[in-house]
Amino acid sequence: MPYKNPEDQKINVRNWQRKNKKRVNAKSLKWKNKNRKHIAIYDKIRNTRFPEILKAHNEARKIIIPKESICEICGCPDRLEKHHSDYSKPLEVKFLCKDCHMRLHKSKEFENGR
Ligand SMILES: [Zn+2]
Ligand SMILES: [Zn+2]
Numbered sequence: 001m002p003y004k005n006p007e008d009q010k011i012n013v014r015n016w017q018r019k020n021k022k023r024v025n026a027k028s029l030k031w032k033n034k035n036r037k038h039i040a041i042y043d044k045i046r047n048t049r050f051p052e053i054l055k056a057h058n059e060a061r062k063i064i065i066p067k068e069s070i071c072e073i074c075g076c077p078d079r080l081e082k083h084h085s086d087y088s089k090p091l092e093v094k095f096l097c098k099d100c101h102m103r104l105h106k107s108k109e110f111e112n113g114r
Contacts, residue, residue: 010099052087059090071097073104 017024032039060082070077072094081101082093096104 050087053084056084056087056090060084060093063091063093065095069095071095071100073097073100076100 063082065080065082068077069080071080073096076097076099079098080095081098083096083101083104084090084093086092
């Protein structure tokens with residue numbers, strides 16, 4: 001069924017995912033198991049090609065996203081992730097929601113590979 005409002009669709013998908021968390025998780029786990037080799041190879045290539053990215057991500061693990069944070073792009077408080085705008089500064093992260101984060105990386109993909 002088509003949705004008039006794309007926001008409605010987003011909420012709907014989110015609700016579905018919330019209700020079917022187990023199913024979604026099982027599915028992605030299955031996919032991961034099946035593609036483990038490929039993922040490992042991909043990780044290896046990425047980590048050797050972009051060691052500064054790996055380092056930045058490891059460093060950023062220490063950073064805890066404060067409870068009251070919101071996405072720096074859209075202001076949404078849900079599903080926040082850490083984003084590095086400069087991997088040479090591993091402790092300088094932006095908090096972005098999953099949607100904005102993904103969108104940002106899609107538009108930047110060809111620049112830095114991640
Ligand atoms: Zn956002
Ligand atoms: Zn990022």
